[in-house]
Amino acid sequence: MTLALSLIFFYGIAQIISYAYVHEKLEKYAESILTRSNSLISQVKEIDALRNEFAVYSPCSDQYLHSLRKRLWPYPLIKDISYIKDDRVICSALWGKFTVPLSLNVFRNKVDRAGYTWIFDAMIEEGITADILYTDNFAITVSPFAFQRFWEDADKMNFNAIVGDNNHESHFFRIGKDINKLEAIEHGREQALSFILIRACNSVNDICVIAGTQLPFFFYGNVYALVFLLSISLVIGLLVSALIINNLEKNQSLLSRLEYAIDHRKLHFVYQPIYRVKNNSLIGIEALIRWNDDKVGNIGPDIFIPLAEQNGLINKIGLYVVENSIKECASILQEHAITLSINVSCSDICSELFRQTLVNTMQKEGISGGSLMLEITERQSASIEEIKQSVEFYQSQGILFALDDFGTGYSNLSWLSLLDVDEIKIDKSLTDSIGTESINKHILPGLIGMFRNMPRIVVFEGVENELQYQFLKENLPECCAQGWYFSRAVELTGIEAILRDDKA
Numbered sequence: 116m117t118l119a120l121s122l123i124f125f126y127g128i129a130q131i132i133s134y135a136y137v138h139e140k141l142e143k144y145a146e147s148i149l150t151r152s153n154s155l156i157s158q159v160k161e162i163d164a165l166r167n168e169f170a171v172y173s174p175c176s177d178q179y180l181h182s183l184r185k186r187l188w189p190y191p192l193i194k195d196i197s198y199i200k201d202d203r204v205i206c207s208a209l210w211g212k213f214t215v216p217l218s219l220n221v222f223r224n225k226v227d228r229a230g231y232t233w234i235f236d237a238m239i240e241e242g243i244t245a246d247i248l249y250t251d252n253f254a255i256t257v258s259p260f261a262f263q264r265f266w267e268d269a270d271k272m273n274f275n276a277i278v279g280d281n282n283h284e285s286h287f288f289r290i291g292k293d294i295n296k297l298e299a300i301e302h303g304r305e306q307a308l309s310f311i312l313i314r315a316c317n318s319v320n321d322i323c324v325i326a327g328t329q330l331p332f333f334f335y336g337n338v339y340a341l342v343f344l345l346s347i348s349l350v351i352g353l354l355v356s357a358l359i360i361n362n363l364e365k366n367q368s369l370l371s372r373l374e375y376a377i378d379h380r381k382l383h384f385v386y387q388p389i390y391r392v393k394n395n396s397l398i399g400i401e402a403l404i405r406w407n408d409d410k411v412g413n414i415g416p417d418i419f420i421p422l423a424e425q426n427g428l429i430n431k432i433g434l435y436v437v438e439n440s441i442k443e444c445a446s447i448l449q450e451h452a453i454t455l456s457i458n459v460s461c462s463d464i465c466s467e468l469f470r471q472t473l474v475n476t477m478q479k480e481g482i483s484g485g486s487l488m489l490e491i492t493e494r495q496s497a498s499i500e501e502i503k504q505s506v507e508f509y510q511s512q513g514i515l516f517a518l519d520d521f522g523t524g525y526s527n528l529s530w531l532s533l534l535d536v537d538e539i540k541i542d543k544s545l546t547d548s549i550g551t552e553s554i555n556k557h558i559l560p561g562l563i564g565m566f567r568n569m570p571r572i573v574v575f576e577g578v579e580n581e582l583q584y585q586f587l588k589e590n591l592p593e594c595c596a597q598g599w600y601f602s603r604a605v606e607l608t609g610i611e612a613i614l615r616d617d618k619a
């Protein structure tokens with residue numbers, strides 16, 4: 116599959132590059148033909164302006180022919196100048212005087228234009244044709260090499276071109292092998308999506324060049340390009356497949372290692388202290404799960420919690436956290452008036468097994484509901500009605516609730532109005548705005564005013580510096596805070612040490 120996609124991708128890229136390349140070349144091709152046509156018209160006009168000069172000599176006399184030859188010499192796009200009478204060439208600079216006047220009635224195409232009659236592919240002699248324009252008794256023969264070099268490009272690049280008037284009612288010069296197709300497409304008689312058409316016009320001389328070519332397949336006639344395309348697609352396809360397989364295997368093995376770690380109690384906890392700002396007294400701790408895998412090393416909860424959520428392991432983690440963190444903290448919770456905050460998912464709190472496990476663990480460890488704070492966010496999708504009922508059940512057991520990540524898209528005022536929570540945890544992104552010029556900064560003063568009158572515990576998360584701490588102390592002294600300014604998350608022994616210091 117990846118090989119096929121890779122092939123399609125690279126073929127598509129190659130085809131786009133090929134199109135751009137051919138388009139640019141064709142544009143230049145049309146422009147050069149237009150330039151050449153303009154030069155030809157200029158040369159025709161210049162020679163035409165000499166007509167009166169020739170008229171002083173007797174037609175086809177030696178002086179007349181000499182004068183024609185002399186004047187013809189500097190014009191590379193003009194082959195011959197002739198004296199004609201009754202549509203017959205009597206003499207010319209190139210041929211001299213014809214013994215039998217040359218009739219101009221055998222030709223491919225005849226066009227009347229700007230006082231001239233143009234005849235294209237007029238028969239001069241067996242095997243010799245030429246494009247001639249004439250008026251009165253004066254004719255000019257276009258050099259057969261005037262457009263010669265464009266035939267080389269036409270053969271090499273498969274280009275075609277028509278030189279015609281602006282409306283393209285009359286076609287003068289035709290270059291290329293597919294010229295009939297180009298004419299048919301140009302006049303709307305044929306449709307060809309893969310045919311590139313370019314138009315280059317000059318309104319002063321009333322000429323337009325239409326150039327066209329069949330869009331080539333990238334590898335058309337080019338085996339090396341095809342082999343290159345297939346090789347690069349193969350290599351990239353194999354690399355992408357290997358990466359995908361590797362990633363899947365890694366995730367799979369990480370998932371099975373996580374399940375093993377849960378089942379064999381290999382996950383452990385660190386606790387981050389939460390303080391009341393006005394007097395720096397410890398009011399609680401937040402349990403944060405950690406995983407140090409024997410083989411992979413430390414894996415952060417920001418990696419394995421979403422992995423567990425996506426693969427149906429989150430409830431197992433929820434049970435693990437409840438059983439083990441409560442058991443671990445039981446003695447300090449009994450001895451001190453602090454709460455243990457636990458992150459739970461909405462599906463956890465709605466599960467009957469979770470309820471029973473939590474209540475049983477509390478009873479077994481001798482912990483009252485008021486020592487526990489369950490932190491929820493809107494991220495975990497479940498119906499609000501179901502969550503509301505669950506919250507009411509836990510609250511009937513005396514358990515406290517916190518709305519986590521408040522101020523982000525996941526947790527906001529609408530949830531606050533729907534759930535009767537005991538604590539609001541202000542997300543770090545809002546704390547970060549203290550003392551900065553960020554957009555959130557403008558939200559903060561309004562929230563501070565609101566929190567002052569709110570009968571709930573307000574905890575600012577992610578307090579990292581003195582400025583943030585002082586701001587909270589001055590504006591909201593009753594609020595609580597946690598963050599690296601106070602302490603990073605530490606092992607339980609670290610919390611015990613803080614509690615001992617507090618007592619002393």
Ligand SMILES: Nc1nc2c(ncn2[C@@H]2O[C@H](COP(=O)(O)O[C@H]3[C@@H](O)[C@H](n4cnc5c(=O)[nH]c(N)nc54)O[C@@H]3COP(=O)(O)O)[C@@H](O)[C@H]2O)c(=O)[nH]1
Nearest residue numbers: 402403404416417420436458459577578579597598599600
């Ligand atoms: N369902 C469960 N989710 C859990 C549990 N334990 C953690 N988590 C969630 O994982 C996310 C990452 O958590 P973690 O790496 O532990 O980061 C926490 C703190 O270390 C960090 N923090 C705290 N103070 C600061 C600070 O000052 N600066 C700073 N840059 N980071 C800080 O914040 C994380 C706590 O976030 P929150 O939960 O929103 O309070 C995270 O989403 C956890 O929720 C678990 O047991 N179950």
